Amino acid sequence: MTAIDSIDNGVNVQALLEAREVLKGSPEAAQFTWRASTRWENGVHTTTTVKDYFGLGAEQSHKTESVLTADHPEVFAAEDHGITPIEYLLVGLASCLTAGVASVAQNRGIQLRSVEATVEGAHDIRGILGADTDVRNGFNGVKVTFNIDADASKEDIEALVAQSQKRSAVFDALTNPTDVTVEVAP
Amino acid sequence: MTAIDSIDNGVNVQALLEAREVLKGSPEAAQFTWRASTRWENGVHTTTTVKDYFGLGAEQSHKTESVLTADHPEVFAAEDHGITPIEYLLVGLASCLTAGVASVAQNRGIQLRSVEATVEGAHDIRGILGADTDVRNGFNGVKVTFNIDADASKEDIEALVAQSQKRSAVFDALTNPTDVTVEVAP
Numbered sequence: 001m002t003a004i005d006s007i008d009n010g011v012n013v014q015a016l017l018e019a020r021e022v023l024k025g026s027p028e029a030a031q032f033t034w035r036a037s038t039r040w041e042n043g044v045h046t047t048t049t050v051k052d053y054f055g056l057g058a059e060q061s062h063k064t065e066s067v068l069t070a071d072h073p074e075v076f077a078a079e080d081h082g083i084t085p086i087e088y089l090l091v092g093l094a095s096c097l098t099a100g101v102a103s104v105a106q107n108r109g110i111q112l113r114s115v116e117a118t119v120e121g122a123h124d125i126r127g128i129l130g131a132d133t134d135v136r137n138g139f140n141g142v143k144v145t146f147n148i149d150a151d152a153s154k155e156d157i158e159a160l161v162a163q164s165q166k167r168s169a170v171f172d173a174l175t176n177p178t179d180v181t182v183e184v185a186p
Numbered sequence: 187m188t189a190i191d192s193i194d195n196g197v198n199v200q201a202l203l204e205a206r207e208v209l210k211g212s213p214e215a216a217q218f219t220w221r222a223s224t225r226w227e228n229g230v231h232t233t234t235t236v237k238d239y240f241g242l243g244a245e246q247s248h249k250t251e252s253v254l255t256a257d258h259p260e261v262f263a264a265e266d267h268g269i270t271p272i273e274y275l276l277v278g279l280a281s282c283l284t285a286g287v288a289s290v291a292q293n294r295g296i297q298l299r300s301v302e303a304t305v306e307g308a309h310d311i312r313g314i315l316g317a318d319t320d321v322r323n324g325f326n327g328v329k330v331t332f333n334i335d336a337d338a339s340k341e342d343i344e345a346l347v348a349q350s351q352k353r354s355a356v357f358d359a360l361t362n363p364t365d366v367t368v369e370v371a372p
Contacts, residue, residue, distance in 0.1 A: 010229030015263035020315040030317070032309040036276040040301035043196030044285035048277045050269045055311070056261055063266045068254075070281035075242055077201035080249045083236045085285065086355045088278030090222040091234045095256035096271030097368060099230035115226035123218040125241070128355050129206040131216070138359030142366045158370050165368050169272045169314050173324030178360050180328040182283060182351050184344050 011106040029056050045071040045081045086123065086139070092170045094119040097144060100164030110156060113149040142174065197292040215242050231257040231267045272309065272325070278356045280305040283330060286350030296342060299335040328360065 023030040032055035038048040051065040069082030083091075094117040105112050121142045127135035148157050165171050209216040218241035224234040237251040255268030269277075280303040291298050307328045313321040334343050351357050 010231070012229075012263035016315065019262075020312075020317045023312050023315060024317045027310070027312060027318070030310050030312045030315075030321075032311055034270065034273050034276060034307045034309060036273060036280055036305050038277075038280035038284050038303040038305070040284050040288055040298065042288075043198075044288055045196070046281040046284045048281055050273050050277065053259075053273075060259065060261060062259060062269065066255075066269045068277045068281075069252075070277070070285070072285065073239075073246065073248060075246060077198035077205075083248065083252045084220065085278045085282030086359065087220050087222060087236050087239075088274045088281070089356060089359055090220060091224075091236065091254045091256070092271045092274030092278070093366070094222055094224035095232040095234055095254075095274070098224050098226050098232045099256070099258065099271065102226055102228075102230055112226065117224040119222050119224070121220045123220060123355070124213070124216050125218055126206075126209050126213060126216045127358075128353050129202065129209060129216075130353065131206045131210045132213075136358055136362070137353060137355045138357075138362065139355075139364045142364060144366065144368045145371050146369070147371045154370070161368060161370055167314050167316065167323060169309065169323045169325075170275060171324075171366060171368070172313075172322055173272065173275055174359060174364050175366050176322070176324065177362055178325045178328055180279070180330065180357060180361050182330045182347060182357070183332070184340070184347055185331050185333045 007106065007109050007111045009102045009106040009112050011103045013103065013106045016103070031055070041081075043071070044076075044078050045069070086121065089139075089174065090119045090121050090142070093142065093174060094144060096168045096170035097146075097161070097164050100168050101146070101148065101160050104160050104163045104167075105150065105152075108156075108160070110160065111151045113151075114147075115149075116147045117144055118147075119144045193292065193295045193297045195288045195292040195298050197289045199289065199292045202289070217241070227267075229257075230262075230264050231255070272307065275325075275360065276305045276307050276328070279328065279360060280330060282354045282356035283332075283347070283350050286354050287332070287334065287346050290346050290349045290353075291336065291338075294342075294346070296336055296338045296346065299337075300333075301335075302333045303330055305330045
């Protein structure tokens with residue numbers, strides 16, 4: 001057993017590297033569709049369920065259905081049954097970058113002991129309230145800060161984070177525009 | 187009591203309209219900071235907590251702390267302890283647009299009976315796997331479809347959805363670029 005074999009961050013990098021090779025030759029299998037379904041409860045309180053998705057050419061399911069609650073806080077004259085919709089973007093961003101750090105560390109033979117990411121999104125709510133049309137509705141900026149304890153130098157840890165950012169689905173989705181179509185069912 | 191007084195979608199529109207007027211004159215109170223904190227569990231499995239935020243010039247807290255689990259599915263050689271990070275973006279998008287529909291309907295005197303939004307995000311996973319550098323990491327496109335039962339014409343319902351989209355924080359965050367800074371704590 002070599003030193004790198006003893007590194008275990010719990011990521012099956014071998015399977016991912018094999019998947020990469022397979023999907024190079026079969027791009028149709030790489031086309032995933034992620035889905036969510038939201039039900040209005042009352043006020044701005046909603047319940048969203050996530051279970052099924054499409055990928056590898058077939059319908060797939062998560063092991064269990066996830067149910068996510070969103071609402072506005074009491075300072076917005078709402079009931080605060082759950083986090084706000086825009087906070088879900090921060091959950092996605094920090095979890096994506098953290099998963100990437102674990103994957104890249106496994107691939108580079110770096111043993112992680114702990115990883116924590118804190119994320120802050122600056123939001124001028126005059127946009128969504130229509131108080132100033134020059135203010136955008138979304139975040140003015142987002143900052144993610146990692147605290148990582150690992151068998152690696154500061155430089156190697158910074159390189160892990162940089163590579164995670166480079167491959168992150170959510171980092172891309174927030175920093176670059178995506179076409180979003182919204183329609184009413186016929 | 188007029189007809190419009192009898193409309194109740196559970197949204198306190200009067201409070202929101204008053205907040206809009208107040209914040210026009212005190213932009214500093216409109217500066218919110220939303221926060222999340224992510225802990226690496228094992229593999230690509232993470233746990234994110236959301237509780238505190240800043241707004242109206244002071245530290246604020248949600249009534250309860252929310253704990254959100256993210257993971258990758260078994261088809262990615264992971265353990266599927268929860269939804270994927272990129273699915274959290276769909277949760278945020280559909281819940282934001284649905285909350286907006288309820289708010290706009292209240293403001294326009296339209297009684298809602300039910301609102302459901304289904305959202306699909308197309309994702310070519312060759313990007314995140316590094317199988318093709320021409321493929322982006324995030325969504326190739328997102329589609330939201332509303333089913334709304336309300337005391338209103340098809341045209342009025344379509345106008346509700348259009349106005350919700352126009353004021354949506356998450357719609358803006360996904361369709362337009364945001365500056366995201368990622369760093370390692372000193």
